[in-house]
Amino acid sequence: ATAVTPMQAEAASAWKKQQAMYAYRTFMNQSQIPWTSWSFAPASQVEFATADINKDGIKELILRWSYASHAEGWDRIYTYRNGKVKSLGEFTSVTISKNKNYFTNYYMGTGGSLNYFYRLKKNGKKECLVKYQTSDVPPTNAKGSVVKKHNKTFGRDVYYYGMKVNGKRVSYKKCMKKVRSLEKKSRTLSLTYHKNTMENVGRYL
Numbered sequence: 001a002t003a004v005t006p007m008q009a010e011a012a013s014a015w016k017k018q019q020a021m022y023a024y025r026t027f028m029n030q031s032q033i034p035w036t037s038w039s040f041a042p043a044s045q046v047e048f049a050t051a052d053i054n055k056d057g058i059k060e061l062i063l064r065w066s067y068a069s070h071a072e073g074w075d076r077i078y079t080y081r082n083g084k085v086k087s088l089g090e091f092t093s094v095t096i097s098k099n100k101n102y103f104t105n106y107y108m109g110t111g112g113s114l115n116y117f118y119r120l121k122k123n124g125k126k127e128c129l130v131k132y133q134t135s136d137v138p139p140t141n142a143k144g145s146v147v148k149k150h151n152k153t154f155g156r157d158v159y160y161y162g163m164k165v166n167g168k169r170v171s172y173k174k175c176m177k178k179v180r181s182l183e184k185k186s187r188t189l190s191l192t193y194h195k196n197t198m199e200n201v202g203r204y205l
Contacts, residue, residue, distance in 0.1 A: 013057055020080035024050075024061045025205045027078070027085045028196055033063070036072050036090060041065040047193035050204070053077070054101050054120040061085070061205075062094070064193055073107075081124035088118075088126050098189040102129060102182055111136040117182055130178050133162040147172040 027033075028048060032040040045067050050059040061078040068074050073092040078085050092107040092114075107114040117130035133139070135158065139146060142161040149172070151158045163175035170178075194200040 016080075017058060019083070020058050021205050023080055023083075023085050024048075024078070025201050027061070028201050028205065033065075035065060035068060035076070039068075039072055041068065043196055046196050048196060048201075048205070049191040049193045051096055051189055051191060053096055053103060054122060056122050060088075060120070062096075062191060070109075075105075077103075079120070079124045086124065088120070096189040096191070097182075098187040100182065100186045102186075112139075117179065127166075128164070129166060129182065130175060131162065131164045132160055132175055135159045135161065144169045145171060 028043065028046075030043050033043050033046055035041040041063075045065060047064045047066070049062045049064075051062060052059045054060075058080055061080075063076040063078070064074055065072075065076075066074060070092070073090050075091040075094040077088040077091065077094065079088060080086075091105045094103055094105055096103040102117055102119050105114075105116040105118065112133060112135040115130075115132050115134070116128060118126045119129050120126050134151070136156075138159055139161050144161065144163065146159055146161045148157050148159050150156070160172050160175075163170050163172055165175055165178045194204050
């Protein structure tokens with residue numbers, strides 16, 4: 001087999017980047033964007049940003065719909081894989097690490113929260129690194145251990161439960177150790193969102 005030269009590899013990478021941006025532009029030109037299995041977002045209300053989350057050279061498309069309900073979630077992330085724009089799922093509030101390959105999703109409900117740490121793999125699929133829940137009162141029907149801890153952010157005791165690392169149920173101690181290792185020296189990526197206009201789509205995608 002003929003070896004691929006660095007110049008050919010660079011050209012192929014540049015072509016894929018162009019194809020991804022073209023696919024994102026086409027996606028944003030829809031009149032409505034599917035937001036959940038039961039709702040659509042008017043495309044004119046959706047803002048967009050881009051970031052190379054998994055550092056593979058191809059940027060992801062990040063959307064924010066500020067008019068969404070809390071249940072619907074405000075953020076969405078799309079990847080470009082195998083010639084198609086693919087959704088990574090539904091997110092409430094996303095934060096992306098600038099220097100580490102992970103992003104978080106945080107859902108705050110009445111009297112509790114859901115906390116997720118995800119990694120976007122090179123194959124374009126996300127994996128859940130950490131998951132845990134909190135509650136202001138002792139949770140009912142909680143599987144695994146329930147730990148009461150004082151939360152400095154909330155200024156009160158909260159109950160932690162549903163702790164998982166890499167899909168496996170773990171103790172509170174092991175869960176928080178993993179969280180600390182991810183957050184250590186991590187810097188939050190500051191995203192610049194643009195209104196979904198023809199001019200902005202042409203300029204930033």
